[in-house]
Amino acid sequence: MSTVSLDRTAPTDAPVLDVLAARWSPRAYDGSAHLDDGKLASALEAARWSPSAYNNQPWRFIVARRGSETHAAIAETLIDFNAVWAPSAGALVVAIAELESDAGRTFATAHYDLGQAVAHFSVQAHHDGLFVHQMTGFDAPAVHARFDLPDRFEVVTLLAVGELGDPDQLPESARERERAPRERRPIAETVILDD
Amino acid sequence: MSTVSLDRTAPTDAPVLDVLAARWSPRAYDGSAHLDDGKLASALEAARWSPSAYNNQPWRFIVARRGSETHAAIAETLIDFNAVWAPSAGALVVAIAELESDAGRTFATAHYDLGQAVAHFSVQAHHDGLFVHQMTGFDAPAVHARFDLPDRFEVVTLLAVGELGDPDQLPESARERERAPRERRPIAETVILDD
Numbered sequence: 363m364s365t366v367s368l369d370r371t372a373p374t375d376a377p378v379l380d381v382l383a384a385r386w387s388p389r390a391y392d393g394s395a396h397l398d399d400g401k402l403a404s405a406l407e408a409a410r411w412s413p414s415a416y417n418n419q420p421w422r423f424i425v426a427r428r429g430s431e432t433h434a435a436i437a438e439t440l441i442d443f444n445a446v447w448a449p450s451a452g453a454l455v456v457a458i459a460e461l462e463s464d465a466g467r468t469f470a471t472a473h474y475d476l477g478q479a480v481a482h483f484s485v486q487a488h489h490d491g492l493f494v495h496q497m498t499g500f501d502a503p504a505v506h507a508r509f510d511l512p513d514r515f516e517v518v519t520l521l522a523v524g525e526l527g528d529p530d531q532l533p534e535s536a537r538e539r540e541r542a543p544r545e546r547r548p549i550a551e552t553v554i555l556d557d
Numbered sequence: 558m559s560t561v562s563l564d565r566t567a568p569t570d571a572p573v574l575d576v577l578a579a580r581w582s583p584r585a586y587d588g589s590a591h592l593d594d595g596k597l598a599s600a601l602e603a604a605r606w607s608p609s610a611y612n613n614q615p616w617r618f619i620v621a622r623r624g625s626e627t628h629a630a631i632a633e634t635l636i637d638f639n640a641v642w643a644p645s646a647g648a649l650v651v652a653i654a655e656l657e658s659d660a661g662r663t664f665a666t667a668h669y670d671l672g673q674a675v676a677h678f679s680v681q682a683h684h685d686g687l688f689v690h691q692m693t694g695f696d697a698p699a700v701h702a703r704f705d706l707p708d709r710f711e712v713v714t715l716l717a718v719g720e721l722g723d724p725d726q727l728p729e730s731a732r733e734r735e736r737a738p739r740e741r742r743p744i745a746e747t748v749i750l751d752d
Contacts (some may be wrong), residue, residue, distance in 0.1 A: 376595070376601070385608075387608055403570075404571045413691060430752070474675075477674065478672040481677060519695045546614060555630065
């Protein structure tokens with residue numbers, strides 16, 4: 363078990379579930395912690411029960427645990443900034459959108475639905491003490507090719523999943539970000555409310 | 558307060574947070590229930606703290622409470638099947654993706670990030686006793702035009718948000734769906750696990 367603990371709870375302007383306020387995306391992962399199979403199964407099960415347009419469930423996941431050949435192949439596609447920290451996580455998980463069905467029916471909200479499934483995954487993971495950091499900084503077409511995915515699938519993001527590590531082990535650039543205040547624009551700039 | 562209660566908890570194959578397993582998308586809403594401002598604020602705040610690529614937060618929401626002119630304008634754009642039930646919800650919320658920044662920088666994962674924000678919204682709402690049903694069955698370009706949105710924004714989904722109503726008030730076609738078993742494909746068809 364990791365002994366590292368950072369309180370990164372969001373300074374919310376309205377009450378929000380602890381698991382939603384406390385969830386954040388670290389870069390310091392414990393490179394010696396084994397990913398618990400049960401927690402991984404729960405996170406994937408949470409994703410499974412996510413809603414989607416017409417219940418199409420247009421998502422797939424490749425789970426690559428640290429130490430596997432799959433993990434090494436995926437880690438090779440990371441951009442330099444992510445390559446220094448992401449491989450230490452217990453697993454790298456590829457999040458894939460299904461753009462159309464086997465029969466050629468378009469799933470117009472595939473990316474949107476995939477995002478929801480990953481959100482459910484990350485909320486469950488956080489509840490179970492696992493941290494999730496989503497990335498676009500990797501060679502998605504290379505991952506697509508490596509796994510011989512049909513064209514109707516698109517590799518969208520890569521998730522680092524695992525237990526928290528020591529921020530002091532990170533390179534300086536990443537270390538600073540790890541402790542920077544969490545920020546969002548004010549809600550008034552996001553919402554148009556009827557009057 | 559609504560007195561209707563249906564246990565629609567998902568039959569999960571692995572332990573999942575109650576709020577994730579119990580969340581579902583109804584069509585029977587209580588057309589007399591007033592939407593609680595505090596609960597609405599909490600759901601929007603949960604969306605606000607959702608993760609996004611480079612913290613771009615490429616999402617906007619239009620909140621139209623039942624009874625407002627905005628609500629009437631949006632309800633007019635619903636397809637017939639949704640028009641019979643969705644306007645009874647306490648609010649219709651338009652979920653909007655920001656495809657590029659004001660300065661023209663592309664937000665490649667705008668739909669994906671919007672999906673995450675809506676997932677956080679719906680999880681918080683469900684925790685607070687509000688139900689969320691996301692729809693694509695409405696005239697999104699008409700909503701875009703009605704609110705004079707710039708081209709860099711795309712109207713993606715519409716959310717019915719409110720308290721549960723009596724399924725027997727629904728037209729027969731919708732009533733059957735309200736009680737149909739909740740189903741997802743087996744997780745083995747979704748995940749490729751390293752060996």
